[in-house]
Amino acid sequence: MSEALEKFRAGLSEIEGAYRPALEAAAEENALREARARFTGPSGALTELMKGMKDVPGPSRRELGQACNALKTAIQSLFDARLEALEKAALQAELEGPALDLTLPGRRPLPGRLHPITRAEYDLLDIFGSMGFEVARGPEIDTFARCFTQLGFPPDHPATDEHDTFYVTGGGEGDDAHVLRTHTSTMQIREMSRREAPLAVVSPGKVFRRDDDATHSPMFHQLEGFLVDEGITFAHLQGMLTVFLERFFGGGIEVRFRASYFPFVEPGAEVDVRRKAEHGGDPGPWMEILGCGMIHPTVLKNVGYDPEKVSGFAFGMGVDRIAMVRHGVPNIKALYENDQRFLSAF
Numbered sequence: 001m002s003e004a005l006e007k008f009r010a011g012l013s014e015i016e017g018a019y020r021p022a023l024e025a026a027a028e029e030n031a032l033r034e035a036r037a038r039f040t041g042p043s044g045a046l047t048e049l050m051k052g053m054k055d056v057p058g059p060s061r062r063e064l065g066q067a068c069n070a071l072k073t074a075i076q077s078l079f080d081a082r083l084e085a086l087e088k089a090a091l092q093a094e095l096e097g098p099a100l101d102l103t104l105p106g107r108r109p110l111p112g113r114l115h116p117i118t119r120a121e122y123d124l125l126d127i128f129g130s131m132g133f134e135v136a137r138g139p140e141i142d143t144f145a146r147c148f149t150q151l152g153f154p155p156d157h158p159a160t161d162e163h164d165t166f167y168v169t170g171g172g173e174g175d176d177a178h179v180l181r182t183h184t185s186t187m188q189i190r191e192m193s194r195r196e197a198p199l200a201v202v203s204p205g206k207v208f209r210r211d212d213d214a215t216h217s218p219m220f221h222q223l224e225g226f227l228v229d230e231g232i233t234f235a236h237l238q239g240m241l242t243v244f245l246e247r248f249f250g251g252g253i254e255v256r257f258r259a260s261y262f263p264f265v266e267p268g269a270e271v272d273v274r275r276k277a278e279h280g281g282d283p284g285p286w287m288e289i290l291g292c293g294m295i296h297p298t299v300l301k302n303v304g305y306d307p308e309k310v311s312g313f314a315f316g317m318g319v320d321r322i323a324m325v326r327h328g329v330p331n332i333k334a335l336y337e338n339d340q341r342f343l344s345a346f
Contacts, residue, residue, distance in 0.1 A: 002056075002057055004052065004055040004056050004057070005056050005057055005060050007052070008049065008052060008053070008055075008056050008064055009064075011045070011049045011052075012049065012064070012067060012068065012071065014045075015039060015045050015046050015049065015071060016071060018039075018045075019035075019039050019071075019074075019075050019078070020078060022035045022038065022039075023035050023036065023075070023078050023079060023082050024078075024082065026082065026086075027086075028086065029083065029086055029087075032079065032082055032083060032086065036075065036076075036079045039075050040072055040075055040076070046068065046071060046072060046075070049068070050068050053065065053068075113343075113344075113346070115335075115343065116323045116326075116327060116329075116335065116343070116346045117221055117319055117320055117323050117335060119323075119346070120319050120322050120323040120326065121204050121221065121223065121319050123248060124202070124204070124223055124248070124317075124319065124322070125202065125204065127244055127247050127248060128202045128225060128244070131200075131240065131243075131244070132200055133200045133201060133202045133225060133227075134199070134200065134201050134202070135201075135202055135203070135204070136187055136190075136191055136201050136202075136203045137187075137203060137204070137205055138181075138184070138186060138187045138190050138203060138205065139181075140180060140181055140205065140206055140207075140208070141168055141178050141179070141180060141181070142178070142179065142181045142186045143172075143175065143176060143177065143178060143179075144160075144174065144175050144176070144177040144178070144179055145175035145176070145189075146186045146189045146190065147165075147179055147181055147182060147183070147185075147186050148160050149175050150189045150299065150302040150303070151185055151186075151188070151189065151263060151264040151299055151302075152263045152264045152296050152298045152299055152302075153263045153264075154263070157263065159182060164182075164209060164210055165179050165180070165182055165208075165209065165210065166179060166180040166208050166209075166210065167179050168180070180207075180208035181207055181208065182207055182208065182209050183207050183222060183224065183316060184203045184204065184205050184207060184222045184223065184224035184316065185224050185264060185314070185316060187201065187203035187224055188224065188226050188264070188295070188299065188303075188314060189299075189302070189303060191203075191226075192226075192228065192300075192303035192304075192305065193303045193304065197228040197229055197230075197305060197310045197312070198227075198228060198229035198230075198310075199227070199228055199229075200225075200226075200227040200228075201225065201226055201227075202223060202224065202225040203223065203224045203225075204221065204222070204223045204224075204319065205221070205222065206219055206220070206221055206222075207219070207220060207221070207222045217320070217332050217333065217336065220318055220319075220320045220332070221318065221319035221320050222316060222317065222318055222319060223316065223317055223319055224314065224315075224316045225314065225315050225316070226295065226312055226313065226314040226315075227240075227312050227313055228295065228300075228305065228310050228311070228312030229310060229311075229312065230309060230310055230311075231311070232294075232310075232311045232312050232313060233294075233311070234267065234293075234294055234313070236313065237292055237293075237294070237313035237315070238257060241255070241271060241290075241292060241315060242255050245271070245273055245289065248322070248326075249273065249326070252275060252276050253273045253274065253275055253276060254273065254274050254275075254276055254283065255271065255272070255273055256271070256272050256273075256286065257269040257270070257271055257292075258270045258271075258272065260291060260293075262291055262293055263296070264295065264296050264299050264314070265292070265293025265294055265295060265296055265313075265314055266293065266294060266296045266297075267293055267294060268291065268292070268293030268294075269291070269292055269293055270288055270290075270291055270292075271288075271289050271290050271291070271292060271315075272286040272287060272288050272289060273286070273287055273289050273325075274286045274287060287325050289317060289321070289322065289325065290315055290316060290317035290318075291315065291316055291317075292313065292314065292315035292316070293313065293314065293315075294311065294312070294313050294314075295311070295312040295313060295314050300312070320332055320335055323335065327346060
């Protein structure tokens with residue numbers, strides 16, 4: 001008999017003698033499941049033993065394979081029988097236990113609370129509403145034109161590809177194609193196409209992109225804001241966003257603007273915040289909050305505005321991102337897992 005075959009038979013015999021006492025000794029469900037896992041779980045003794053089947057001489061593999069399967073079935077059958085017995089015993093103990101005292105007070109229902117994203121959105125709308133911005137909401141499915149072309153995206157921009165954007169089947173072609181909007185910037189086109197300047201609008205809502213990792217979600221919440229009037233400059237944008245950020249984060253922060261590129265603004269910028277240093281200590285790290293810029297003249301022309309007469313600024317932020325920064329949440333997925341322990345902390 002080969003050494004591998006002898007070792008395999010010895011291991012099989014050891015498991016046959018050990019599984020029954022282990023399962024019968026388990027006095028409650030968790031212990032029973034742990035006992036079964038020690039034999040047939042991913043790292044169980046029988047599972048590990050079967051990995052050595054490749055070393056057994058060919059003529060013996062069929063016999064030992066059948067023996068392993070029979071043993072696995074026997075372990076599962078005993079587990080099922082023991083689990084049923086434990087459940088019956090638990091039910092019997094409950095029925096024979098102390099009678100229910102109907103005079104005891106009931107459990108009070110826990111009060112509900114707003115989700116961190118909803119609370120962040122409400123706070124954003126309150127602040128911008130106090131600054132004179134109107135709220136406009138739009139559809140989550142929109143045309144390719146409003147999502148890209150009229151906002152100045154070049155035809156070959158990566159965001160227009162199917163691996164970045166969700167296209168709606170049967171939704172037309174070219175500018176008439178329908179997509180799940182990738183940003184609430186579509187509301188710039190919708191609102192400016194139907195209204196004359198001056199106007200100041202913020203638009204919250206869900207947006208969709210083919211992103212799914214620790215820092216991204218295929219669906220998230222965004223807020224777009226824009227203002228158009230005569231004589232609007234980047235200084236107006238800087239002042240308004242600085243006041244907004246100080247109010248939202250409660251003061252004690254520094255704000256910086258970094259040059260950045262977006263197809264529908266010129267010039268464009270990223271905005272970062274950090275906590276001011278206290279008592280001579282080091283300031284906190286810079287955190288990217290939003291993107292912004294002056295509305296591109298092409299966008300103004302596409303909605304029928306004269307860029308020689310009016311100008312405007314736009315800004316966009318992820319409401320999820322704002323909520324994460326405010327509460328120190330490291331992973332965006334935590335906001336969507338509906339874990340009561342997590343949600344009750346806010």
